[in-house]
Amino acid sequence: MQVSINVNGEQRSHEVEDRTLLVQYLREDCGLTGTNIGCDTTSCGACTVLLDGESVKSCTVLAAQADGHDVTTIEGLADGEELHPMQRAFQQKHGLQCGFCTPGMVMASVSLVEENPNPTEADVRSGLEGNLCRCTGYHNIVEAVLTAAKEKSGAAE
Structure with a gap:
């Protein structure tokens, strides 16, 4: 079947099998390998x-x-060379270890802060419970999300 998807602001059209998963489409057809396949x-x-x-x-x-x-x-968050505030916060707060979970964590965190612009630590932990870090780096991930939320709301850390 033919699909047409606006990916990171660019219209993409490809012929795919009916059972093609979005993750496969992004990685294989669009060449966007920042989205990891984990489980x-x-x-x-x-x-x-x-x-x-x-x-x-x-x-x-x-x-x-x-x-x-x-x-x-994850490739579509940055504005050219300027990192998205969530990407910048993950970098500044060392919200990654091996990096495998990082793209998914960042994307889930962006959505979380859109839904709840002033999350508490408990909100962040609850909001990210469906994203696993096998390196157990949750403390710095939570700090990164709280930092980005503060930046977005204009509050200084």
Whole structure:
């Protein structure tokens, strides 16, 4: 089937099999490998992207379901060389260790802060519970999300 998806602000059209997952489409057809494949069972969140601004685990969404929609991947967050505030906060607060979960964590965190601009530590921990860090780096991840939320709201840390 033919799908046409706005990926990171660029209209992409490809012929795909009906059963093609969004994560496969992004990695294989669009060449956007920042979206990681972790578990293929929606357990880890490494494949999290934004679909029309909402975080979704792209291993559970068919490319056909995203047809006609907007998808943002980790590659689409930055504005040229200028990192997105969430990316910058993850860098500044060392919110990564091996880095495998980082793209999904960042994307889920962007959605979380959009939904709750002033989250508490408990809100962040609850909001990211579907994204796993196998290196157990949650403390710095939570600090990064809180820092980005403060920056977005204009509050100084």
